Amino acid sequence: xxxxxxxxxxxxxxxxxxxxxxxxxxxxxxxxxxxxxxxxxxxxxxxxxxxxxxxxxxxxxxxxxxxxxxxxxxxxxxxxxxxxxxxxxxxxxxxxxxxxxxxxxxxxxxxxxxxxxxxxxxxxxxxxxxxxxxxxxxxxxxxxxxxxxxxxxxxxxxxxxxxxxxxxxxxxxxxxxxxxxxxxxxxxxxxxxxxxxxxxxxxxxxxxxxxxxxxxxxxxxxxx
Amino acid sequence: xxxxxxxxxxxxxxxxxxxxxxxxxxxxxxxxxxxxxxxxxxxxxxxxxxxxxxxxxxxxxxxxxxxxxxxxxxxxxxxxxxxxxxxxxxxxxxxxxxxxxxxxxxxxxxxxxxxxxxxxxxxxxxxxxxxxxxxxxxxxxxxxxxxxxxxxxxxxxxxxxxxxxxxxxxxxxxxxxxxxxxxxxxxxxxxxxxxxxxxxxxxxxxxxxxxxxxxxxxxxxx
Numbered sequence: 447x448x449x450x451x452x453x454x455x456x457x458x459x460x461x462x463x464x465x466x467x468x469x470x471x472x473x474x475x476x477x478x479x480x481x482x483x484x485x486x487x488x489x490x491x492x493x494x495x496x497x498x499x500x501x502x503x504x505x506x507x508x509x510x511x512x513x514x515x516x517x518x519x520x521x522x523x524x525x526x527x528x529x530x531x532x533x534x535x536x537x538x539x540x541x542x543x544x545x546x547x548x549x550x551x552x553x554x555x556x557x558x559x560x561x562x563x564x565x566x567x568x569x570x571x572x573x574x575x576x577x578x579x580x581x582x583x584x585x586x587x588x589x590x591x592x593x594x595x596x597x598x599x600x601x602x603x604x605x606x607x608x609x610x611x612x613x614x615x616x617x618x619x620x621x622x623x624x625x626x627x628x629x630x631x632x633x634x635x636x637x638x639x640x641x642x643x644x645x646x647x648x649x650x651x652x653x654x655x656x657x658x659x660x661x662x663x664x665x666x667x668x669x670x
Numbered sequence: 671x672x673x674x675x676x677x678x679x680x681x682x683x684x685x686x687x688x689x690x691x692x693x694x695x696x697x698x699x700x701x702x703x704x705x706x707x708x709x710x711x712x713x714x715x716x717x718x719x720x721x722x723x724x725x726x727x728x729x730x731x732x733x734x735x736x737x738x739x740x741x742x743x744x745x746x747x748x749x750x751x752x753x754x755x756x757x758x759x760x761x762x763x764x765x766x767x768x769x770x771x772x773x774x775x776x777x778x779x780x781x782x783x784x785x786x787x788x789x790x791x792x793x794x795x796x797x798x799x800x801x802x803x804x805x806x807x808x809x810x811x812x813x814x815x816x817x818x819x820x821x822x823x824x825x826x827x828x829x830x831x832x833x834x835x836x837x838x839x840x841x842x843x844x845x846x847x848x849x850x851x852x853x854x855x856x857x858x859x860x861x862x863x864x865x866x867x868x869x870x871x872x873x874x875x876x877x878x879x880x881x882x883x884x885x886x887x888x889x890x891x892x
Binding site: 514562566567569570572573574576577580581589590592593594596597598600601604605607608609611612 | 818827834835842845
């Protein structure tokens with residue numbers, strides 16, 4: 447496998463520093479949320495995970511479309527790396543959401559549109575990654591995962607809309623106008639921390655995918 | 671159009687020569703209807719969830735149906751021969767989806783009266799709208815099931831992945847069909863059925879278009 451590039455190392459280093467500082471600010475500097483108190487601090491992990499999981503899925507979708515048009519294998523590597531990152535961030539989103547739901551709503555899980563569509567989105571992309579794991583031919587694997595990624599991504603809005611018609615108890619999304627400016631700053635700070643980590647991860651994931659491809663595309667060794 | 675009818679005729683012949691294929695699906699969905707009753711706390715709850723149970727049975731049957739449909743095509747290189755036919759892959763896709771829609775509609779028409787009788791569900795709404803919802807729901811499930819089935823059937827040991835890929839993807843269709851059916855069974859006093867039908871039509875249109883565009887890549891690279 448190729449060694450990590452300077453950009454990849456830099457992204458990890460910047461991401462890690464920002465993450466430590468951002469979490470310090472979230473825990474000790476920013477005031478507690480008026481209604482939820484100290485529990486509200488989990489939002490500084492929850493919200494960036496939500497934003498960045500969508501960013502990761504969007505990159506994966508873009509790369510999948512790119513692969514279908516160009517056939518360039520590097521696009522497939524980007525698609526899988528970002529889908530993996532999206533799945534991990536999405537799992538973090540669901541886990542922190544559940545931890546937050548218990549003291550706030552009194553339940554670990556509720557069938558709210560955002561929760562339901564996040565869980566559906568997570569399962570859909572887990573399915574895409576599992577499909578990849580059972581296909582051994584690199585060309586076929588790339589095509590099939592691109593097709594299933596496109597299907598999974600375009601389904602997100604209609605899933606959200608349909609479950610929203612079904613039921614909703616989630617808080618209305620806050621915006622910078624309804625939030626304390628310190629809170630907005632820390633949320634964005636943490637989002638940048640996760641963004642840099644995501645960029646580092648994309649680099650690592652792309653290298654791993656490329657090395658798997660190279661290994662599986664190599665001609666069989668000749669017998670002596 | 672000739673190509674579409676040619677492939678459709680082939681699919682119809684396959685079903686005609688093996689009636690056990692669709693009849694086993696009817697019994698499969700009947701078994702689901704029966705089993706769900708054991709998980710229900712009361713007969714009143716059973717009545718309330720009739721619409722949802724009906725569509726879960728159809729969805730489960732669709733995974734078996736699509737597995738069966740692709741299995742035949744993978745035997746003796748039939749899929750390669752189909753791809754070599756002088757028809758566009760999209761035509762092949764639409765023929766397969768229409769055939770699966772017809773199969774699922776048959777299963778649904780057989781399961782419907784069964785669930786009405788066994789769950790003692792009322793039928794107060796407009797039967798025409800209910801039938802429209804039923805056909806649209808089957809068409810909506812058929813498109814992604816056909817596309818994903820084409821992949822999972824070709825990969826060794828991946829048939830278990832079909833439900834995992836299909837179920838989360840068809841959540842909007844399942845939800846809209848189940849809620850639409852439930853409100854129609856109750857007579858649709860709040861006029862909600864058109865909204866659910868709208869979601870179902872949007873989902874169906876999206877996946878029929880997407881499938882037509884993407885199917886060629888799956889069978890040509892397969």
